[in-house]
Amino acid sequence: FYFVMSEGGASVAIVGGGLAGSLAAVLLGKRGYKVDVYEKREDSRSEAFQWEGRSINLALSTRGRKAIRKAGIEDKIVAQCIPMKGRMMHDVSGKLSYMPYGIDDQVVLSAGRRMLNEELMNVAEEHPKVKFHFNTTTKQVNVRETSFVAVDNDGNQSTVKPDVIIGSDGSYSGVRSALQHRKGINYSQTYLPHGYKELTIPPNSDGDFAMFTNALHIWPRGDFMMIALPNPDKTFTVTLFMPWDGENGFNQIKTEQQLMAFFESTFPDSIPLMPNLVKEYFENPVGHLVTIKCDPWYYNNTVIFGDAAHAIVPFYGQGMNASLEDADQFDDLLAACGGDIPSIFPKFFEIRKPAADAISKLSHDNYIEMRSSVASSLFLLRKSVEKLVHRIIPNTFIPLYTMVAFTTIPYHKVIERDHKQTKIFNRCLMLGTVALGIGVILVVPPFRHFVSTLLTDVRLRIRSTL
Numbered sequence: 001f002y003f004v005m006s007e008g009g010a011s012v013a014i015v016g017g018g019l020a021g022s023l024a025a026v027l028l029g030k031r032g033y034k035v036d037v038y039e040k041r042e043d044s045r046s047e048a049f050q051w052e053g054r055s056i057n058l059a060l061s062t063r064g065r066k067a068i069r070k071a072g073i074e075d076k077i078v079a080q081c082i083p084m085k086g087r088m089m090h091d092v093s094g095k096l097s098y099m100p101y102g103i104d105d106q107v108v109l110s111a112g113r114r115m116l117n118e119e120l121m122n123v124a125e126e127h128p129k130v131k132f133h134f135n136t137t138t139k140q141v142n143v144r145e146t147s148f149v150a151v152d153n154d155g156n157q158s159t160v161k162p163d164v165i166i167g168s169d170g171s172y173s174g175v176r177s178a179l180q181h182r183k184g185i186n187y188s189q190t191y192l193p194h195g196y197k198e199l200t201i202p203p204n205s206d207g208d209f210a211m212f213t214n215a216l217h218i219w220p221r222g223d224f225m226m227i228a229l230p231n232p233d234k235t236f237t238v239t240l241f242m243p244w245d246g247e248n249g250f251n252q253i254k255t256e257q258q259l260m261a262f263f264e265s266t267f268p269d270s271i272p273l274m275p276n277l278v279k280e281y282f283e284n285p286v287g288h289l290v291t292i293k294c295d296p297w298y299y300n301n302t303v304i305f306g307d308a309a310h311a312i313v314p315f316y317g318q319g320m321n322a323s324l325e326d327a328d329q330f331d332d333l334l335a336a337c338g339g340d341i342p343s344i345f346p347k348f349f350e351i352r353k354p355a356a357d358a359i360s361k362l363s364h365d366n367y368i369e370m371r372s373s374v375a376s377s378l379f380l381l382r383k384s385v386e387k388l389v390h391r392i393i394p395n396t397f398i399p400l401y402t403m404v405a406f407t408t409i410p411y412h413k414v415i416e417r418d419h420k421q422t423k424i425f426n427r428c429l430m431l432g433t434v435a436l437g438i439g440v441i442l443v444v445p446p447f448r449h450f451v452s453t454l455l456t457d458v459r460l461r462i463r464s465t466l
């Protein structure tokens with residue numbers, strides 16, 4: 001059921017028509033609000049559009065899927081994605097090992113950012129009161145007056161005064177900057193000492209995928225790593241994550257020889273797969289990895305969500321999922337607000353802030369897991385045991401990754417539950433190891449003989465001392 005505003009109801013300006021902003025436009029449009037989306041880029045559906053190539057594909061999991069289901073386009077999106085059933089690890093010798101993400105048919109989808117954004121814009125525009133203004137940058141956001149200046153590509157300026165401003169303008173949000181100028185708003189911005197560079201693995205000579213299709217490929221190398229996600233055009237988008245400086249840092253690779261020597265010693269099996277490695281490496285920029293925290297996310301009639309409120313590092317593949325979940329839960333609250341949108345801001349913040357902080361922490365922690373732990377056989381063994389236990393008692397024990405990627409348990413509850421589970425799991429593991437040890441002693445003949453001789457010896461000594 002959707003509450004439909006009468007003509008003249010609240011007008012909403014969404015700043016930023018990326019993933020979170022476009023989904024918010026769909027959901028507000030469905031409820032009958034007048035929505036204007038201001039997007040500084042060209043419409044990617046137009047012929048003039050030039051793709052700037054930021055993280056071409058994204059891992060879409062349960063939370064994001066639930067949100068786009070609300071927009072009515074889940075099946076359409078899923079049909080254009082590539083399912084990834086697990087991680088395929090490449091060691092330095094090129095040996096592969098595989099770890100499924102979940103059990104049975106649980107998959108993470110490799111989704112094209114552009115495709116997803118365009119499908120969301122298409123469905124948003126089906127609502128008569130939703131309008132996108134492309135090539136329009138917003139400036140001078142005034143959260144006290146609920147206004148901003150919209151500037152188009154020709155430099156034409158107009159002052160916009162909507163009833164509500166939603167800032168979904170990404171990590172370097174201008175709406176958030178305006179909020180920060182108010183007293184009582186906390187803010188932090190932390191850069192990782194690592195950056196990322198995108199490269200490509202084209203199709204092989206048969207025109208097919210050059211590696212196993214249905215996996216996220218990882219080359220874990222301790223302090224740095226490379227990953228690759230499949231695209232429907234049979235390419236893989238490769239992302240190299242490395243420190244900016246120091247040994248194995250981007251700044252150390254200045255020549256083609258240095259690049260090839262580095263790849264030969266660290267990712268040799270990838271070299272034949274990347275014929276454009278040298279060109280792409282030196283042409284493509286290195287991106288920053290930033291974590292943003294802000295508190296609260298609203299003031300007066302202005303609210304922020306998505307990366308604008310909580311940019312996180314990408315190592316859990318959850319930034320977009322969390323941003324879409326923001327829009328989804330914002331919409332749940334709208335259902336009961338009776339048209340007074342700002343009245344839901346405090347509740348929205350109360351629900352989403354702990355979740356955002358939790359996924360921020362989990363994403364940091366997962367970088368260590370991805371670049372290092374997955375290379376350890378003990379770690380992989382433990383993950384297999386966890387999956388086995390989950391299969392036996394699926395509702396009692398849910399592995400951490402499964403909770404994050406395949407459930408909608410709030411992220412902070414995921415952490416709480418994982419702490420409890422890990423404690424019990426470790427105790428059981430210890431007891432199991434002790435029981436196994438005793439079993440071995442009692443059953444295997446040489447051990448049994450040793451123990452019985454030892455016991456006889458002890459008995460005799462005790463007797464002789466009495």
Ligand SMILES: Cc1cc2nc3c(=O)[nH]c(=O)nc-3n(C[C@H](O)[C@H](O)[C@H](O)COP(=O)(O)OP(=O)(O)OC[C@H]3O[C@@H](n4cnc5c(N)ncnc54)[C@H](O)[C@@H]3O)c2cc1C
Pocket residue numbers: 015016017018019020021038039040041055057058059060136137138139168169170171173174196239287305306307308314316317318319320321322323
């Ligand atoms: C390398 C990398 C890999 C990632 N991989 C994943 C993944 O696998 N899975 C996942 O869930 N997440 C992933 N993410 C995170 C994901 O990209 C973001 O969380 C997601 O894009 C956030 O969506 P958003 O709509 O909040 O912001 P954005 O997608 O950044 O959209 C913001 C929009 O606002 C517009 N804008 C900005 N300023 C203005 C202005 N002044 N006026 C008008 N418009 C403006 C921008 O043009 C843009 O369209 C990854 C991120 C990176 C960097």
